[in-house]
Amino acid sequence: MSIELKDISKHFGAVTAVNQVSFSVEDGELMALLGPSGGGKTTVLRMIAGLEVPSSGDIYVRGQRVNDVSVQQRNIGFVFQNYALFKNMSVFKNVAFGLRIKKWKRRDVRDRVEELLALFGLEDLGPRYPHQLSGGQRQRVAIARALATKPSVLLLDEPFGAVDAKIRQELREWLVTLHHELNVTTIFVTHDQEEAMEVSNRIVIFSRGNLEQIGTPRQVYEEPANEFVARFIGVINVLELEVRQGVARLNELEFPAHGVPEGQRLRIGFRPYAVQISSNLQLYRYRATLRHTFFLGVMLRVELELPSGLTIRARMTKEEYAHLGLEDGAYVSFQIRQYRILAKEGMPLAPETASTQDAIVYGEGI
């Protein structure tokens, strides 16, 4: 086990930025810390680096408690959100900085820097200054600088935040490739769930200082631990139902709820892809009118309006859509193949709902 956090909390005055967080990172992992801004993920990253001191709890690196180990001695590589390149130094000197501090021999410094510049496709940029580089180049210099002294862990704070959307995709793929090549344990912070899903092999999800879930991209998508995670990762329909005689109901929709006390309220979530639609009205149990179709590239999202006025979202491929002969206003039958009862306790829908709503729509491609 490479890094372990045990009951880490961090308070800034009266504000609790991180609340009793525990998780561990295995050697060679590429892990994402994901959450809306203000969720505490950057603070966690900075505590691992030693740039912040936890208010309580312990951090272990390879079994050794490092709470009192200074930043300089933790042997981590840290890439700042805006890269924090040394403005008064050339690319070469930026990358060489850590090596010079560690008193490497001149020749070794040169060899190592040249090796890194070549690895990062920056061979010709050695004499340039940071202000003479593009955003993507700056990021690569920052990562090369962080990796120069061969740290045991690479930490990146919003690594794709400062570049424009076009190069962001390129950089994501590049980071994954780099990780494969170097196999250095990597933890990065992001607020973009799509980015976390695409790049990392495990995701830690934070909301308002709490750790909400930790798991593989597939786990957090298919088995969200609670409503916050479900809403934050991808699009989901959430319904609040009441249990009557072992069945949870909302208007015409019914879900089996054996053994749940009479009158209890349940929240149920299902992904748009779990909604199966047919133009054959006899095929499925429920009926609805197709109100809107949204084109999302390969996939389409449709909004179904039930006779009671309830609206749910479904998703299908273009081919399915054409095959079923659907169009706005069509009357269809549908069923819900898969759903989850969402945990409620202690996880009220955060006020971030409004902002995460956008993220949900954006994340439809997954």
Add this chain to the structure above:
Amino acid sequence: MAGEGIQESRLVRWGLIAVAGTFLGLFLLLPLVNVFVQAFAEGWSGYLEALRQPDTLAAIRLTLTVAAIVVPLNVVFGVAAAWAVAKFEFRGKPLLITLIDLPFSISPVVAGLVFMVLFGTQGYFGEWLLERDIKILFALPGIALATLFVTFPFVARELIPVMQATGSEQEQAALTLGANGWQTFWRVTLPSVKWGLLYGIILCNARAMGEFGAVSVVSGHITGLTDTMPLRVEKLYQEYDATGAFAVASLLALLALLTLGFKTCLEWQQQRAYERAQRAVKSADAPSS
């Protein structure tokens, strides 16, 4: 119609320039030229002779000594204060910023009097100093202290905005790369503020050499011992030695001109560096990606 408008505004523009130019000429340029005219009234040899008076030489020496003491100290204080203000959040920060500005807002004479109250024979530490035969007032230490006080804000004031703009991320990056505080300061912080620092030093030096009010109060005007250049100018003038007074004044004026030249040169260099950066970014952006 549009042409007339421009014609009119050009008239106004030239009018304003003329007014400003006349004022500058009358109140700045003319006196400055006059200083040199008066200084050279008895020719080049008269000028040199005036400067060669032993008491005048002593005044020049004293002024240089004071500047040599005050400027380095104020660089250290200024960097420390600017660092504290720009990089840390702490209680009483607004108070510290106000205190840094205090010497700007207070009359130099009052600043001098403060030291009289502290170190004069009737002052708080006067007796204690007298018993130990330590001379502060009417000697070099007092002059240096008063000058130190008056010139304190220059370096700090120049550095605070530069340091605030730079932020502390570069320093943190240096820390994560293994640098200790001292290495971080020398290799990262100082180079990134060097222009601001140099500018602050030049202004601080100019004021340290030119300060009159505060020094006048604490110096005691002992000819050949505690007269700085500005005090010497005054004394010579009152002794009807116009050439002597203006010769020393010309040195101070020369210092002012040099300072202005340095300052303009620095600003020009910064501007050029900035433009170079802009061009480089443009040319880097165009073909790439």
